Amino acid sequence: MTEPGLAIQVTDLHKRFGPLEVLKGVSLEAKQGDVIAIIGGSGSGKSTFLRCINLLELPTAGRVTVHGETIEMKPDGQGGLMPANRKQVQRIRSRLAMVFQSFNLWQHMTVLQNVIEVPIHVLGVPRDQAIATAEALLKRVGLFEKRDAYPAFLSGGQQQRAAIARALAVQPLAMLFDEPTSALDPELVGEVLTVIGDLAREKRTMLLVTHEMKFAREVSNHVVFLHNGMIEEQGPPDQIFGAPKSERLKKFISSIH
Amino acid sequence: MTEPGLAIQVTDLHKRFGPLEVLKGVSLEAKQGDVIAIIGGSGSGKSTFLRCINLLELPTAGRVTVHGETIEMKPDGQGGLMPANRKQVQRIRSRLAMVFQSFNLWQHMTVLQNVIEVPIHVLGVPRDQAIATAEALLKRVGLFEKRDAYPAFLSGGQQQRAAIARALAVQPLAMLFDEPTSALDPELVGEVLTVIGDLAREKRTMLLVTHEMKFAREVSNHVVFLHNGMIEEQGPPDQIFGAPKSERLKKFISSIH
Amino acid sequence: EQVKVGFAAEPYPPFTSPDANGNWVGWEVDFQKALCAEAKLDCVITPVAWDGIIPALTSKKIDMIIGSMSITEERLKTIDFSDKYYNTPTVVIGPKDQKFDATPEGLKGKIIGVQVSTIHQAYATKYFGPTAAEIKEYQTQDEANQDLAAGRVDAVQADSVALDAFLKSEAGACCEVKGTVVDDPSILGLGVGVGLRKGETELKEKINAAIKAIRANGTYDTFSKKYFDFDIYGK
Amino acid sequence: MSEPTTLPAYTAPRPRSLFEPHRIVLMAIFAVLVFCVVWFMRWDWLPNYGTRLAYGVGETLIMLFSTAIVGFMLAVPIGLVQVTGPRPLSWLALTFCTIIRGTPLLLQLWMLYYGLGSLFAQYPEIRQSFLWPYLRQAWPYGFTALMISFAAYEGEVMRGAFAGVPRGELEAAEAFGMSRFKLFWRIWLPRAIHRALPTLNGETVLQLKATPLIATITVVDVYGVISRVRQDTFLTYEPLLLLALIYLCLTGLLIWGFRLLENRIPTRGA
């Protein structure tokens, strides 16, 4: 991490579900510290794209490089790809922290346990140290008092913040956010956006699928507009929101406002 | 039914649940063919009032007379009342058809079976005749094709119409509707209101708890505003909605619009 | 090498029965001890269900049966036997207040209790079955005796010694011996032998030798005297 | 928002058919196994026992259905009083269910037959009474034990089913002037049975699987007949395999029958 190199590089990614081609060749580069907002209509493939990056979905074709290391893939014999090296995938995944739309906190663990789980059991951090880091993170997202609560007893916003703390605890190279606010009420949305804004100011690499255009415009330094499985247009936020070129994007932006 | 007499007469009805006095002396008269809308805030006792009329709740004090026959009550020894004559209650109930908010169709019977159940097993109508009547009613509410379907397979509006057909099949002296539309989506609301409107035009006696003010104004000839367990104001719909007198009613009506 | 000695896990006095200590006692237990000592076998007692005792032997859950099992042709098709080590007559018992004898005519219309998969079952089915009301089969002899006392069967056919023990007990006071059945060696067999798996001739010879030896050196008579005032070895 | 993207609907993978390659291989292996069983094991005894087996199956089925029907009739009040009271009765029913469900059926069976049965015999009054010809047989005890056990387990099921009938449906019946009796017969009971049917199906299979225990008190059911075969032939596996097959078929039939019954009133999402 000496000089800002490429954190994530995606080249010509394709993904099909049965007869349905959801991604039709998407390429993207995220440098260290980039905050990239991914916008697009429902069903345009935003979630699928994000999930392909950490191989929760296996891409049909294309290449994903994380921090200079290309994920090795081999044909799965059915026209798709599969990881050639499980260990590598696990290693790379453990450095890409995903924050899910529905949080997906582990319900059988307290907030603190959720946060220290991956550091201890995947990264091999000593327990004391993991707890210290976790408590610092929980303080930061304002959840320190709730560290021994179970997720089911937290509000949506609190759960979301716990999920962010869990993601930060792995000291990720990049964070992938999938619509972090869509399930929340307006008040909670504000709460979560504050935290993400803070992260953005810290120059963390972030890929952010979002429907909050105002927010995207504020925090991101690059916006990607996906449409029908392809990048219809991309550029700095002011350009995308201020002077959209393509017809589709114009229509999309007008419908948002 | 030679001359329009009193269908339902309620005198000074009181009802308490433990320490909570829900109805504090409500009186009401419904003549043959009256359509009375009962409106009021949540928790004002509308449902309780309706349920007291057919003794699903036992009133603490007061008198209910249906078609000239007063329901005989006796003290239950705990400061409340209980029916003195079970048979009478059953007879009167079988003439007062209630349409529940959540329909309460019998799930183990088809629509047709639901409709003929009471005529056959309570009123002793011969089966053929009950079926003939039922089919006519189902045609009328537009459910004839669904007569052999089980309730679980019907949409909310269809279930509601089936419930109305079930109520009509007993040829009730009066129908009691408890928020017949609150669980439905706007489209279904329209559907159900059409049927009730038809009934209103037929000059059926109806007591109608509703939150649909527009509808109440259209179909009813008398509106009762319940507040805190008492009748705060009543009168013809134009007066109630057009020129409310009491402060409470004014506030209520303004909040609706 | 351990040898697992199987017998029926049920009270079958005076041959094998559990006592309140959880030990098995009786003539056959003594016999087994003497036999194993003589043959220098390391025997462990392994009670199993009577109706599964032959499968238990063939599937090697036990290595020999010392369970009052008579040597019959039918059984010899499946397992092997040592020489006999006792032989007693077969009798029929019944309530004192009913008069009948141990013949097909006498048992006509009666319900006869027998233990399942015994020579008595086979015999009763063949000779009394046609005229009797029912041949009732019990898992254990004890249950058959119990039902006789309870009046649910009219007669029980079994080994004379075992029934004698029952008749002497409190519960057996109701009943008496009605007679010895007519012998049919093809069913009632040639006495009781140690059941063995087929092909284990070495063990069989060891046991045969041991039976001879304890008969010869008086051990057999010594422990038999504790139980019987006659020679149970039979003719 | 953006225009709806009309894309071909994603088709779920085909339901796995019986004739996938691996299944064909498995079935072939199975067929070979069956062939081996038929060919290499001894089945010559089978014809001799045909009628007795049929009789045994009949006895098993009679026991199953009679105990299930009577037991169920008992289960209804047992379940009902636990929902409606009165207190002493509901307490009694609960105790009954707890005791029966808390002890092994085999023990109950032996307790009735050897315990109670031998007590009866001690009283000349009973031995002289007209009941004695029945009391001295085994099946009344087997029947009673199985029936009581079914009643206890099903009482529990029916308790849940009665409590689970939506209150509103009962209120609707009340509101239409049904008498209590009618409400129970026309609405509450059928609705509860309807709800409990899938559970009752499973429980009846369990009851079928409990019937062989009566063979231990000299009732000759299909298990008893097979035991007899085992005694006569000294075969271990063949009769047991046949027995397993018979029960397998009976279970299949039972499940199929219940399915028919269940399908008479379809439920959504089931």
Added chain:
Amino acid sequence: MVAAATQSYLSLLALEPPGWGGVMLVGFIQSLKLAFGGYGLGLLIGIGGACGKLYGGPVLRDLMEVYTTLIRAIPELVLMLLLYYAGTDALSQLLALAGYGSVDINALTAGIFVIGVVQGAYATEVFRGAIKAVPIGQIEAARAYGMSSFQVLRRVTLPAMLPHALPGLANLWMVATKDTALLAVIGFSELTLVTRQAAGSTKAYMLFFLAAGAIYLAWTLVSSLVIRLIEKRARRGLTRTA
């Protein structure tokens, strides 16, 4: 007079020898061993079976399906006989093949094996249902953080499904306890058989059967108490309303 008779009657239950209480206690301990052993084995089989059914290849899945269907359709008594004779036979031959020499399978091991195999089929279904009740997102989150398949299973799937599995498992425990009685028919000296022997030897049938019934009942009551405690603990993270 009557009191004395009653007393001598009851003294049959004394723990010291003329009484049969000690023997019954030993039988009860055998029953417990069987129940615990069989149940434990059943749980292991159940977890393996559920994973096989959910994540295994098509062949494994079909085989598991056959296993659970067969076991659940055939009476326990018949299964016990089959497994007791044929199953343990096969097992010892397998062990011999695997090079452990001729292993002696004692009655207790055989009994545990038999109960375990039967319980395993039911436990498979319980676990399968419970695993399916775990929201897929929980598992995806674990994978997204780089856990290996085994880690996902061990750290997330299994603990997360536990609350869903508990009621079923509790039920199975009760069944295991009562199924031990069936081994009496095979001649295994557990509580029921010992009871019958004691009853047969003393002719005090009612006394011993009632005593055994009381022991079983006490055991299930204690069990259900413990189960309630465990359930309360396991469900603590699950719902707000718990």
